[in-house]
Amino acid sequence: MxxxxxxxxxxxxxxxxxxxxxxxxxxxxxxxxxxxxxxxxxxxxxxxxxxxxxxxxxxxxxxxxxxxxxxxxxxxxxxxxxxxxxxxxxxxxxxxxxxxxxxxxxxxxxxxxxxxxxxxxxxxxxxxxxxxxxxxxxxxxxxxxxxxxxxxxxxxTMEAPIPNPAKLPLMNFDRVPVERYVRPTFMGSRTLGYHSSYGCPFFCNFCAVVNMVNGRWLPQTAEQVAHVVETYNRRWGVNAVEFFDNNFFTHHNRVAEFSERIMPLGISWWGEGRIDTMLKFSTRTWQLMRDSGLRMVFLGAESGSMETLKRMDKGGKMSPEKTLEMARMMKEWDIVPEFSFVMGNPPDPETDMHETMEFIRQVKQVNPASEIIMYLYSPVPLSGELYEQAKADGFAFPETLEEWISPEWLNFSQRRSHTMPWIKQTLQQQILDFERVLNAYYPTTTDIKLTQNWRNILRVASAARYHMRFYRFPIELRALHRMVAYQRPETSGF
Ligand code: B12
Ligand code: SF4
Known part of the structure; x- marks a missing residue:
């Protein structure tokens, strides 16, 4: 063989x-x-x-x-x-x-x-x-x-169709030392990841998933997914599961059935979804999700500006108002929303950033437990207004792997580059400073090492800055964060 x-x-x-x-x-x-x-x-x-x-x-x-x-x-x-x-x-x-x-x-x-x-x-x-x-x-x-x-x-050659995960053979977990991947998270002491569907039916033009699947989405059945979770639980004592699917919540009935099936296991779980899709879920489904252990959902809020959402081809029926509605609703269900934002979009990254920062403050006011994740817009090779604008501003992808692994492009890949033609270095710093003040005033709920005492200290120390919108040079917060091993919200999910 x-x-x-x-x-x-x-x-x-x-x-x-x-x-x-x-x-x-x-x-x-x-x-x-x-x-x-x-x-x-x-x-x-x-x-x-x-x-x-x-x-x-x-x-x-x-x-x-x-x-x-x-x-x-x-x-x-x-x-x-x-x-x-x-x-x-x-x-x-x-x-x-x-x-x-x-x-x-x-x-x-x-x-x-x-x-x-x-x-x-x-x-x-x-x-x-x-x-x-x-x-x-x-x-x-x-x-x-x-x-x-x-x-x-x-x-x-031409693009291949995406395989249907419901018809593929199940992964043979005995091929890896599973125990070594089990880790503690805010959800449970023994957490493991899984991926239960391929693709996403949307075409947001900043998102790498579109190139991967071109608007297609195919899932495993609720029964198959529940079977994997049950196996994790029985064989490795897993009590929390992270679903890495780009869009776990695409199909209402699948989610409801899955929640029902795993209910007896008493585990916690996390997944990624769309705000406009999940707002349409019935009360019964929200109840099932909550009762089956759904603790947190990663949601692409993307921007506080309707203009930017349109430019992103965010599709569906997304709007900043829907994000606020979601924040409110998830507070009632006691499930943490993890909102991700893409900042510094061309053609006017400064205004875009300020609008989104103000919007994030509104989100926090509605639901202080919301996690906020901020990225800088980093183009993907995909036609759309944002990428066209980026190219017009002088953006071009590297041609060699050596360039791709230079410090500048590694930052880009991690969506932290400040060398994009439309981004001024000061803009990135402003976002980082805002993030630091915000995360001190509202420390992330997923940091399992942060004690209540430290949360109180951080909150008091950042209150004046937060209220006065004075985010620059937060050196005292940086010093405090050094003492408590600051965890960015983005490291909590996957
Ligand atoms: C889990 C995960 C991680 C894990 C690591 C996973 C690992 N491989 O070890 C962690 C948390 C460490 C991670 C980190 C990062 N990640 Co990540 N990650 C994911 C996530 C959520 C799931 C990946 C996964 O397991 N999928 C399940 C498997 C079954 O699917 P798959 O990986 O796509 O594999 C299929 C195909 O890609 C292909 N394939 C993949 N590999 C191979 C190899 C061969 C030989 C073949 C034939 C086929 C093949 O076939 C597979 C089966 O269909 C994806 C999003 C997603 N939903 O896929 C993001 C994703 C891949 N990550 C992404 C990013 C940006 C990062 C970071 C750069 C984030 C950051 N800011 O730092 C870092 C970089 C880490 C690093 N060190 O390089 C982006 C990539 C975007 C892009 N422009 O391409 C994604 C797409 C998230 C997103 N929506 O933007 N990530
Ligand atoms: S909904 Fe999310 S995963 Fe789907 S294309 Fe848009 S950003 Fe990408």
Whole structure:
């Protein structure tokens, strides 16, 4: 049996690794035909040595498949994969995941990536392995693949349909040391993540998910998802589950049925959803979600300006008023809303930022427990007014992987870049200062280490600044935050 090595480059520097669901998903398709092994860089003291040894032991020309997110994971991947290819030039190196899906040409222009799988890769990867090991089919006949043609130029085939997760084989959790991924969060002492649906039916033009699925959404059934949760609970004593789905709450009946099914387990759970969708849920469904342990929902509020929401193609029936309505409603249900905002949008990032900062204050007034997550607008290669405006302002994506892993572009990938043509460095600082004052006045509810005493101290220390809207140079708060190991809200969810 041909051996395939699946590699997850280190993705969490904080030593709280997330189970590599991407590789468990593509691996599940190989169970009957290929011998495969998942190696997680998050768990390896020296990933290069481990991979080198595994590849050397392969015998036949090895195939190494790597999952790559933009940001620090890409930074880990580039030097490591280049070195592996140097040591084993006969190997085939395949990349998949969010970064290669969007920037497949930059990956293929490197001297070590041979094939890119674009989008959700279960079926395509299996076809590519068959092509590489048996010669049938040929790469050019497989949808969802990119490779270099005979002239060495990167080319891609047409987009592949997303696989239906309800019909895919279940992940084989015995392929990874699950226990090492179980961790404490504000929801429970033993938390694990899962992903129960693919895609999202919307087209927000700042969002990488659109390139991945082009407006499609396919879920596992409520029964299948409840089965996984029940397995987590029975086998590993899991008492809290994070759903990483881009849009867990897309289908009302699925959510209601899932909530009913997991009710007896007494676990807590978290997921990501749309404000306009969830506002339409019935009272019964909210009751079921709350009673089944839903503790928090991550929601894209995006902006306090209706103009910006329109420019983002936010779609549906989104408005700042709906965000306030949601904040109010979730307060009544005692479920924490985690609102995410995209700040500093072109063409007038200053005004945009001020409007959103004022709006966030309103949200907090309505529901002080709301978590607030702020990002800077970072374009994705997707047509839309924002990206067109960004390009007109002089924005261009890097062409090489080396550029992508430069400090400037790593910041960009983490949505913290201040070097975008339309962003002044002072703007980013203003957002960070605002965030610091806000998070001192309303300390995040998800920080399980923060005692009530410290919460009171932070609140008193920031009250004058917050009320006077004086956010600049919050040095005293920075000092306090240093003493209590400040946790940004964004690290609490996934
Ligand atoms: C869990 C998660 C994390 C985890 C780590 C996950 C891991 N791999 O170890 C943590 C919390 C550490 C994390 C961090 C970050 N993340 Co993250 N993360 C996610 C999240 C919520 C779920 C990923 C997941 O497990 N999905 C489940 C699996 C089954 O799906 P999948 O990963 O998409 O895999 C499928 C395909 O992509 C493809 N595929 C993937 N890999 C491979 C490999 C091969 C060989 C093949 C063939 C196919 C293939 O096939 C898979 C099966 O269909 C996604 C959003 C989402 N819903 O997907 C964001 C997401 C990937 N993250 C994102 C970002 C921005 C980040 C950060 C940069 C955030 C930040 N500000 O710092 C950091 C960077 C971390 C790093 N060190 O690089 C963005 C990427 C945006 C973009 N422009 O591409 C996403 C899309 C969130 C979003 N909506 O914006 N993340
Ligand atoms: S609703 Fe959320 S996941 Fe869907 S396209 Fe918009 S931002 Fe992306």
């Amino acid at each position: 041909k051996k395939i090595i699946l590699y997850n480059p280190q993705s969490s520097s904080n030593k709280k690794p997330i189970m590599p669901l991407s590789l468990l998903a593509v691996g599940a398709m190989l169970e009957d035909t290929y011998d495969y092994e998942i190696i997680d860089g998050n768990l390896e003291a020296d990933a290069l040595t481990r991979l080198d040894a595994e590849i050397s032991a392969c015998g036949t020309p090895p195939i190494v498949a790597v999952t790559v997110m933009p940001g620090p994971q890409l930074q880990q991947s580039v030097p490591l994969c280049r070195e592996l290819k140097r040591r084993h030039p006969q190997m085939t190196m395949i990349w998949g995941g969010y970064f290669p899906t969007q920037h497949w040409d930059s990956c293929l222009r490197s001297d070590f990536v041979d094939v890119v799988i674009r989008g959700h890769g279960e079926v395509v990867f299996r076809q590519v392995l068959d092509a590489l090991t048996t010669g049938q089919p040929q790469l050019k006949d497989i949808a969802g693949v990119a490779y270099c043609d005979e002239n060495g130029e990167p080319v891609t």
